Amino acid sequence: MQINQIYNMDCIKGMKKIDDESIDLIVTDPPYLIEYKTNYRKDKKHEFNHTILNDNNPELISKYIKECYRILKPNKAMYMFCNFDNVDFFKKELEKYFKIKNMIVWVKNNWTAGDLEAQFGKQYELIFLVNKGRAKFFGSRVTDVWHFNRIPADKLIHQNQEPLDLIKRCILKHSQVGDLVFDGFMGSGTTAVAAIDEKRNFLGFELDYEKYEKASKRIKESLEFQQLTLF
Ligand SMILES: C[S@@+](CC[C@H](N)C(=O)[O-])C[C@H]1O[C@@H](n2cnc3c(N)ncnc32)[C@H](O)[C@@H]1O
Numbered sequence: 555m556q557i558n559q560i561y562n563m564d565c566i567k568g569m570k571k572i573d574d575e576s577i578d579l580i581v582t583d584p585p586y587l588i589e590y591k592t593n594y595r596k597d598k599k600h601e602f603n604h605t606i607l608n609d610n611n612p613e614l615i616s617k618y619i620k621e622c623y624r625i626l627k628p629n630k631a632m633y634m635f636c637n638f639d640n641v642d643f644f645k646k647e648l649e650k651y652f653k654i655k656n657m658i659v660w661v662k663n664n665w666t667a668g669d670l671e672a673q674f675g676k677q678y679e680l681i682f683l684v685n686k687g688r689a690k691f692f693g694s695r696v697t698d699v700w701h702f703n704r705i706p707a708d709k710l711i712h713q714n715q716e717p718l719d720l721i722k723r724c725i726l727k728h729s730q731v732g733d734l735v736f737d738g739f740m741g742s743g744t745t746a747v748a749a750i751d752e753k754r755n756f757l758g759f760e761l762d763y764e765k766y767e768k769a770s771k772r773i774k775e776s777l778e779f780q781q782l783t784l785f
Pocket of ligand 1 (some may be wrong): 566584585606614661712715716740742744745746759760
């Protein structure tokens with residue numbers, strides 16, 4: 555499979571074409587299995603008011619985690635995002651293959667509405683840092699509480715778009731220049747753009763054609779910008 559590409563296909567089908575133990579780092583933000591859709595936009599037909607694909611498919615996540623283990627090189631790391639609602643499911647599935655090193659708490663600058671009278675606002679998401687073998691981090695040791703602001707709503711091109719600096723931290727902590735970074739759920743292409751900015755290679759999949767198109771455009775612009783700054 556050609557690297558420095560994302561493919562518009564189901565990640566499980568695509569991963570079958572990736573060799574065993576060929577990936578240096580996985581940074582991935584799968585569907586959280588919560589049938590999430592934003593509800594704050596006035597335009598109810600807005601694309602963000604549709605749930606993302608497979609947000610109700612735990613079997614996909616189980617298969618994905620198994621494939622992630624297969625394609626990752628020994629003594630390498632994976633970061634996998636999830637949230638409060640299904641953390642027990644994600645942890646159980648990850649533990650079948652990986653060593654869980656941290657459950658990082660990503661503190662955001664906003665919180666959910668939810669049940670306003672019986673539940674406090676949820677202000678964090680979770681990121682599992684897991685190892686195949688033992689993957690030493692690079693640079694200084696940080697704690698498991700990370701503070702990164704969400705992308706402002708008017709700047710989002712995907713309803714689950716993660717902050718670029720947050721993904722870059724994962725990449726810098728667990729890979730080196732020239733390494734190959736994988737994400738099977740590319741969304742708007744954040745993992746690929748972070749990899750390009752940090753001079754890593756990337757590979758990934760996005761099943762939703764519209765999201766794939768937006769991600770491809772964003773990735774192309776990043777590659778062009780990097781070329782411009784190199785010469
Ligand atoms: C949580 S979002 C990722 C957002 C991404 N981190 C970003 O910053 O834009 C998950 C993505 O996985 C995609 N997806 C769902 N099922 C998939 C599958 N089987 N294969 C590939 N992509 C899939 C969805 O369309 C969605 O864009």
